[in-house]
Amino acid sequence: MNISKNKTYWFYYPQLLKYVLILITGFTSLSTVSGQTRKEIVIYGKWTPEIRKALPDNFSLEVYRNILGIDSNVNQTYQVKVSANAFMVKIKPKADFVYFGFKGFPVDSWVGLTLARPGDSLYFDIKSKDDFHFKSNNEALYTCQAELKKANVPVNGTKPFHNSDTGIVNYLIFKRDSILKDLDRILLKYQQQLPPDLLAILKINSYSELNRGYITSLSVIVQNKTYSQTEENLAVTAINERYQKNKPPVDSALITNSISYAPYLIELERAWNGLHSDTSNFKQDRFERTFKAISSNYSGLLRQKILTVFFMAFFNQSYTAQADLQSIIGEVTEYPYQNILTGLLHSKTTGNRAYPFKLQSYDGRYYTLDDFKGKVMICKFWFYGCSGCAMEEKELQPIRERYKNNPNVVFISVNVDYNRKLWKMGLDKGIYSSPQELNLHTNGMGYRHPMLDFYNYQSFPQLLLVDKNSSIITSSPVRITDEKSLLALDELIRTHL
Template sequence: MKKITIIVSMLLFAFICKAHLIDRKNSQRVRISVVYDSTSPIDTLLLEYLEHSWDRLPGFKFIPAQSSKHSHYFDLVNQEQIAYISLSKPSKRTRYINFITRFISEPGDDVTINILKDSSLFNGYSLKFSGKGSIKYQCQYDLSKTSEKTMKQFYKQPNYTIRNRLIVKDSIYYKYFLINLESQIKSETKTYITNLSILEKYKNRLGSFMYNLLKAQVYGSLEDSNISHLIFPYTQVKDRSLIPQYFAEIENSLLNTYRHRYKPDFKQIPDQYLTLSGNYISYIIKRTADTIFDKKDHYGYLKSNFRGILRDRLIAAYFTRYYFEKENADINVSDALTFVKTDYCKSILQSFNNSLKSGNLAYSFELPDSSGKIVKLNDFKGKVLLIDFWFTGCSGCRTLADQMRPIAKHYETNNRIAFVSINVDQDISKWKNSIQSGKYTHTNSIDLSTGIVNGKRIINYYKIFAYPTVIIIDKKGKIITGSPPEPNNPSSAKALTDLLDRSISED
């Protein structure tokens, strides 16, 4: 009898443990259901999931939708205290229509998003949220609509006057930037005030944790937007030929306008919320890294002015973005590894000893093209190689393909350079269809795939976490850079072709 009791007790204990594990997994589960009106069916939805709200980090992934009539749903397990999710659909007119962008989710959320046609809104749709955790989604949606109104006002290129390749001090270009920066900062401040009032209306329904985190997001959004509004005209003016005294005058005017902005007091928000705020992290990294403010030791500023997990995350995020652009980065990363304690931050810093460092040998890949032929790195010996990594559904990858077409066309008769596009889709047929669509690659590219056994080794080797990623390799098979100029405007496109020309001409 005693033996039976012991066996029953052991079985009961095992059942309780299993039930606990199931409950724990269920408590971490997040389900996002999407329901749309029958008159506006949606064939494809994309859900982006970020555990830490930083690009190029582990935790970034796309979750496939499971579909039924007039609806889609996504299931994921949220391993962290929060995650950031984005929801979009492909569009022929604008490439992608974004429904939600980096909304904060929590373990246990079970939210239904109702998508309705609404021609009065910018993207043509309105959203309603219901279910467990839906209040924070509705609040973030209301906040995003206010911010969207601000963004729509400022997307036009200025005219400017040039004489003998020099920008004239009193040109429209000069006046535009100063006037526009003032206008943008005022508009962002208005958005900030409106969003604080929206947040207060939700305060009692959000709970203390989410209220403070969203407050950190609102504060961070204001400062992140304002620093971006400053950096754009500053770099545009700096990149053009300009008489030094004129540049100094414009620079001082821009900085004075920025310094007189309204500044939120981040000291009101405890570090535990700032640590989780993607907007705050983004602001501090831009504010620290950019040379506008002439900090000689950007890393030292982060090391000395922050503590604990917040410092760990800021330093990891800083090097994630700027490792290949900053001097003494290797020395600073080695120093950071002596005090950074957060596991995933240490892992990120350790990854910068990888082979994307300039001068290291490139990964000796062997990957198939669309016909099944194996293409090797050695096949390109004696040529400069520009490789871009992409996946189907990546809007940035489509944009890069558009930007690269004129550059690849420029070199099409030059046999000392080759362009290779490496796709990371698991589904080979999806990859081939994407090539045929002409949206992700160009006619001058050699199209390869990692969607085979061991094909992902190149991704792991280079620790690629975000797409598109571009790598340039020299004629001897060594890395030139893992962070080349992005060809998103005439100035940076020229910087890229200058880099390629120098690499081609070197022995």
């Protein structure tokens, strides 16, 4: 089958490094039987030497084991050598469904998460990002998903209809309904070729991705305050209608195996609770309202999964996130959610020992955690091309100015690019780091470095504060967005000097 469509798909956590091919696999637990052996899943293919030459020398294929569709500290990484014109990976699944996804894959239309089953093989013949073929021994499953991805274009409210008489919100509603019909048509087409359990998972995933984009666009209209009052009122009504119609499934297999449903429900809760949040303290109030809504509106396995995704994604948006997580940690009993949240809480808890890192400076010298004992560390993590990282660099400048002559404070800048050349380019550009900072690198391991796993850092920028005794002050301070958050960060530093 030939698919030619340029499209970017949403990841719950943003793409971190753009030149590395990464295979993410999520092993779910529908009907795990102790000792059960499942057939391997084989993903392989070939590409032209030109495509290979465009990638860095340390280009690799990595396999991540996870269950939520999000990277977490339970991941296992497998590196696979990639030749000049071919690649292959064999996955040993431990459940009846597997999600895999490519980041940095040279074919845009295969960016995203794809469902696979034990025994599947998938072959790619890639001539360019727009000219490729794939084939499989489970052809219907992959052609169905390729068609669903092609049809499920992002629903957003921007340029095409600013001058439309229909209005932005009405266009969004029309667009969503139109795409929904296309999805239903595709699912019906494959009804006789795929088993019901697979179709049900594909349906809830595609519906969730569509509705999440729809809700996000409506929220933008409400929050931006740049649209007419009529449009804003229509957006509020649409969010309320969607919220009232929300009826979570009771099928535990669907809850477990859907990769997109929990993120959609979180976005819906954030949108609805955002309508009622205090505008003077919006992020904090919305976080608290959303947390309480999830805690009270859902139950069982679904509640545990949503809470896990919520805290992994939004921990650093609230001053009370640690206390909130501690309040429900005992109620999360299912694997892997309990393991993930326990690890997250440990990595964020004040007073716990910081990770004993060993990182290299540009001149080749290695620095360890013990080298900074007796000093408060303000440690920033960034990668080249990250606009948020450049913004954080500016936001931290008042803090650096305040403590630049204090011998008990050290500022450290950690680059997480795989490629040392990108690190050098970032330093030369001067927008990611300051001369007042010690510049270190994750030694070519990128975001696979165990230090980043320890703190559950999956998107950037990130900020870490460590006290004089090498204990964590905070690994997720609230992002600096205003004077209040800047003063809060300053207070954290001053109280530990």
